[in-house]
Amino acid sequence: MAALEAAPVQLGTTEAQLDNDQGEARIGSNFDERGPDSSAISSFDHISPWALDIGGSLIKLVYFSREDNCSENDAMKRIAKKEGEVSNCSKNYRVLDGKLYFAKFETSKINECLDFIQSKQLHRSGCRFQEAPVNNNTIVKATGGGAYKFADLFKEKLGVSLDKEDEMDCLVAGANFLLKAVPHEAFTYMDGQKEFVQINPNDLFPYLLVNIGSGVSMIKVDGDGKYERVSGTCVGGGTFWGLGRLLTNCKSFDELLELSHRGNNRVIDMLVGDIFGGMDYAKIGLSATAIASSFGKAISENKELEDYRPEDVGRSLLRLISNNIGQIAYLNALLFGFKRIFFGGFFIRGHEDAMDTISVAVQFWSKGEAKAMFLSHEGFLGALGAFKSFEKHGLGNLMAHHLVEHSSMALPHVELNTLC
Numbered sequence: 001m002a003a004l005e006a007a008p009v010q011l012g013t014t015e016a017q018l019d020n021d022q023g024e025a026r027i028g029s030n031f032d033e034r035g036p037d038s039s040a041i042s043s044f045d046h047i048s049p050w051a052l053d054i055g056g057s058l059i060k061l062v063y064f065s066r067e068d069n070c071s072e073n074d075a076m077k078r079i080a081k082k083e084g085e086v087s088n089c090s091k092n093y094r095v096l097d098g099k100l101y102f103a104k105f106e107t108s109k110i111n112e113c114l115d116f117i118q119s120k121q122l123h124r125s126g127c128r129f130q131e132a133p134v135n136n137n138t139i140v141k142a143t144g145g146g147a148y149k150f151a152d153l154f155k156e157k158l159g160v161s162l163d164k165e166d167e168m169d170c171l172v173a174g175a176n177f178l179l180k181a182v183p184h185e186a187f188t189y190m191d192g193q194k195e196f197v198q199i200n201p202n203d204l205f206p207y208l209l210v211n212i213g214s215g216v217s218m219i220k221v222d223g224d225g226k227y228e229r230v231s232g233t234c235v236g237g238g239t240f241w242g243l244g245r246l247l248t249n250c251k252s253f254d255e256l257l258e259l260s261h262r263g264n265n266r267v268i269d270m271l272v273g274d275i276f277g278g279m280d281y282a283k284i285g286l287s288a289t290a291i292a293s294s295f296g297k298a299i300s301e302n303k304e305l306e307d308y309r310p311e312d313v314g315r316s317l318l319r320l321i322s323n324n325i326g327q328i329a330y331l332n333a334l335l336f337g338f339k340r341i342f343f344g345g346f347f348i349r350g351h352e353d354a355m356d357t358i359s360v361a362v363q364f365w366s367k368g369e370a371k372a373m374f375l376s377h378e379g380f381l382g383a384l385g386a387f388k389s390f391e392k393h394g395l396g397n398l399m400a401h402h403l404v405e406h407s408s409m410a411l412p413h414v415e416l417n418t419l420c
């Protein structure tokens with residue numbers, strides 16, 4: 001399996017311009033004034049920023065690519081449309097359209113990521129920051145532990161320098177950006193019902209961000225760049241996939257998800273009813289169907305692993321991990337009096353059983369007071385945050401402004417298609 005690529009996101013960016021003083025390439029910020037020599041534009045058509053989040057399980061890549069078939073005429077029409085909206089926009093400014101692409105790779109198959117970057121020529125088209133020495137190579141924003149672990153590999157194989165950004169900074173920046181800028185980013189999921197949540201950007205904080213990657217980080221977010229990682233657990237997505245692989249012999253994460261969807265956890269989990277002779281334990285609010293002990297039935301039956309269907313094992317495991325995360329998340333929200341908990345990370349993958357279990361756990365423990373919400377771009381928070389950090393280097397509001405501008409298009413849910 002090669003790259004897994006998400007549906008692209010249409011957005012506009014401004015033309016690149018030549019900084020004549022330094023003779024260096026840089027991308028101008030939004031609606032930068034066009035240089036006197038418009039032929040300079042073509043020199044920068046190849047510049048397309050990209051960013052990486054290299055996690056314990058997956059590498060997430062976000063890259064921008066200019067739309068090749070955007071004629072000047074089209075661009076000017078767009079400008080005309082925007083003139084009313086953007087105060088400093090004049091006919092001297094040109095917007096080039098492009099798309100933001102999302103892709104992911106398994107970290108253990110990092111060579112596929114390197115091949116993909118090469119095939120797209122991204123290693124030749126990153127950015128050089130204005131403050132970087134003239135002879136420096138392509139610099140790419142990178143977050144996640146792998147930004148440290150694989151820095152030499154990227155340098156050696158692609159001649160690319162990874163400019164490291166803190167993982168928590170990036171997760172928070174990515175989440176804040178998506179929640180503020182993208183309509184239909186957040187949604188609830190319960191009993192098979194997905195409902196989008198309208199977020200008022202002026203009333204977003206505080207909230208708890210729970211990122212379920214290989215492990216789980218719980219972050220109290222109070223504002224842009226204002227956050228504290230308040231908790232975490234090592235029982236996360238890596239645990240589900242790792243234990244699931246050992247217990248079911250599944251060869252891929254998707255196979256495990258598909259399998260667990262068909263399973264019945266009651267075959268293995270010990271339910272309250274199993275202990276109470278089919279009755280609820282009403283006094284403490286536990287129904288007969290509630291899980292009293294995950295995998296608990298396996299202790300009392302004289303069975304081996306092979307006697308259980310992998311589907312049921314997978315389902316039990318999914319319930320165990322999701323329930324546990326939902327409960328710890330709620331307890332943290334309770335600690336700070338938060339009602340809103342957003343769950344991200346690629347463990348979720350838009351998977352209904354995981355979302356449903358997390359939602360039920362949050363609802364159960366909070367007695368309906370708190371709500372679990374999920375993000376459409378759940379797995380790309382860190383990568384988007386890293387991408388956004390280009391702004392610090394004079395690349396203007398490359399992302400924020402344009403995604404906000406194009407927010408009416410709503411970023412598509414990241415449906416990952418296997419390229420080959």
Ligand SMILES: Nc1ncnc2c1ncn2[C@@H]1O[C@H](COP(=O)(O)OP(=O)(O)O)[C@@H](O)[C@H]1O
Nearest residue numbers: 055056057058213214237238241253345346347
């Ligand atoms: N194709 C996949 N391969 C492996 N794990 C996947 C895949 N899709 C989703 N996952 C789940 O997502 C988790 C990784 O989530 P992610 O947010 O990318 O974290 P990390 O940054 O630690 O890699 C895995 O541990 C696994 O549970």
Ligand SMILES: CC(C)(COP(=O)(O)O)[C@@H](O)C(=O)NCCC(=O)O
Nearest residue numbers: 055056213214215216217232233234
């Ligand atoms: C160490 C990590 C931040 C790395 O992020 P990841 O690659 O899992 O997305 C994460 O795995 C984590 O928060 N683990 C939980 C560690 C703990 O608090 O017990």
